Amino acid sequence: MIKMINTTEKESNYQDLDKMSVHELLTNINAEDRSVPLAVEKAIPQIERLVVETVTKMKAGGRLFYIGAGTSGRLGILDASECPPTFGVPFDWIIGLIAGGDIAIRKAVEFAEDDGEQAWKDLEEYGINDKDVVVGIAASGSTPYVIGGLEKANQNGLITGCIVCNGGSPIAEVAQFPIEVIAGPEFVTGSTRMKAGTAQKLVLNMLSTSVMIQLGRVKGNKMVDMQLSNHKLVARGVRIIMDETGANEETATHLLEEFGNVRKAIENYSGNR
Numbered sequence: 001m002i003k004m005i006n007t008t009e010k011e012s013n014y015q016d017l018d019k020m021s022v023h024e025l026l027t028n029i030n031a032e033d034r035s036v037p038l039a040v041e042k043a044i045p046q047i048e049r050l051v052v053e054t055v056t057k058m059k060a061g062g063r064l065f066y067i068g069a070g071t072s073g074r075l076g077i078l079d080a081s082e083c084p085p086t087f088g089v090p091f092d093w094i095i096g097l098i099a100g101g102d103i104a105i106r107k108a109v110e111f112a113e114d115d116g117e118q119a120w121k122d123l124e125e126y127g128i129n130d131k132d133v134v135v136g137i138a139a140s141g142s143t144p145y146v147i148g149g150l151e152k153a154n155q156n157g158l159i160t161g162c163i164v165c166n167g168g169s170p171i172a173e174v175a176q177f178p179i180e181v182i183a184g185p186e187f188v189t190g191s192t193r194m195k196a197g198t199a200q201k202l203v204l205n206m207l208s209t210s211v212m213i214q215l216g217r218v219k220g221n222k223m224v225d226m227q228l229s230n231h232k233l234v235a236r237g238v239r240i241i242m243d244e245t246g247a248n249e250e251t252a253t254h255l256l257e258e259f260g261n262v263r264k265a266i267e268n269y270s271g272n273r
Contacts, residue, residue, distance in 0.1 A: 006166040010185040032187045036198045039183045050161040050177040054133045055214040062131035066096040067149045069113030071193045072137040073098030079204040087217035088225030097122045099145040119149025130157040139196035141169020150174045165196040224263040237262045245269040
C-alpha cells in the first residue's frame with residue numbers, strides 16, 4: 001500500500017533552486033507566499049468557531065494554551081508572549097508550550113515532539129482545568145506531542161482546537177475545533193517554516209487579536225491597555241489619549257503620568273483640565 005504524501009511534504013513547484021539568481025529566488029518565494037492569505041481565507045469559518053468558543057471560556061475565567069513542536073511551538077510562544085504588552089493582560093491568560101521545554105525555543109531538542117505523554121504533563125504544571133482551551137499547532141498535523149496533549153485535554157473536558165496545514169490529519173481528527181489551512185507545497189521542499197509557518201502566524205494573529213477585542217481589550221482601534229514599557233510606547237499612549245479625548249499634548253502627557261494607563265487616562269479626562 002502506497003502511503004499518501006502530505007501536502008506540506010510534496011515537491012516544490014520550482015526546480016533547480018540552487019541555479020537561480022538572488023532576484024529569481026526572491027521573486028519566486030514571494031509568488032508562493034501570495035497563496036497563503038487565500039488559503040487562510042478559506043479557513044475563516046473554522047477560525048470563527050474556535051474564537052467564539054475561546055471567548056466564552058475566557059469570559060468564564062479560562063485560559064488559552066498553545067502546544068506545539070519546532071517552528072509551530074515557537075510561533076505559539078511568540079503569539080502568547082506578545083499579548084500582555086499589546087493588550088495589558090496577565091501573562092497567564094495565554095500560554096505557549098513547546099516540546100522539549102524552553103531550551104527548544106532556540107535549539108532543537110531531538111525527538112521531543114515524538115513523546116505523546118509530555119504535553120499533558122507540561123499542561124498540568126499550570127493547573128490545567130476544564131475552563132481552559134488547548135490549541136495544538138502542527139504543520140504536519142501528525143506530531144505525537146500535540147496529539148497526546150489534545151487527547152488528554154478532551155478526556156478531561158477541555159475545549160480543544162488546532163492549526164494544521166494538511167487536510168484530514170490525525171490532529172484535526174482529535175481536535176474539537178480544527179483549523180486546516182492548506183497552503184500547498186513549500187518553496188524548499190518540506191520546509192514548513194516557510195508557507196506553513198506564515199499560515200500559522202496569520203491564524204494565530206486572527207485568533208488572539210479577535211479574542212482580545214471580544215474581551216474588551218481594544219477601544220475603537222486603539223491598544224488602550226498596552227504596557228508602557230519604553231519611550232516609543234509612552235509617546236503612542238499620549239497620541240491615543242489626544243485622539244480619543246481631544247486633549248492637547250501637554251494635558252495628555254499629564255494624564256498618562258497621573259494614571260499610568262491609557263484607558264484610565266481617557267476615562268478620567270475632563271475638558272476642564
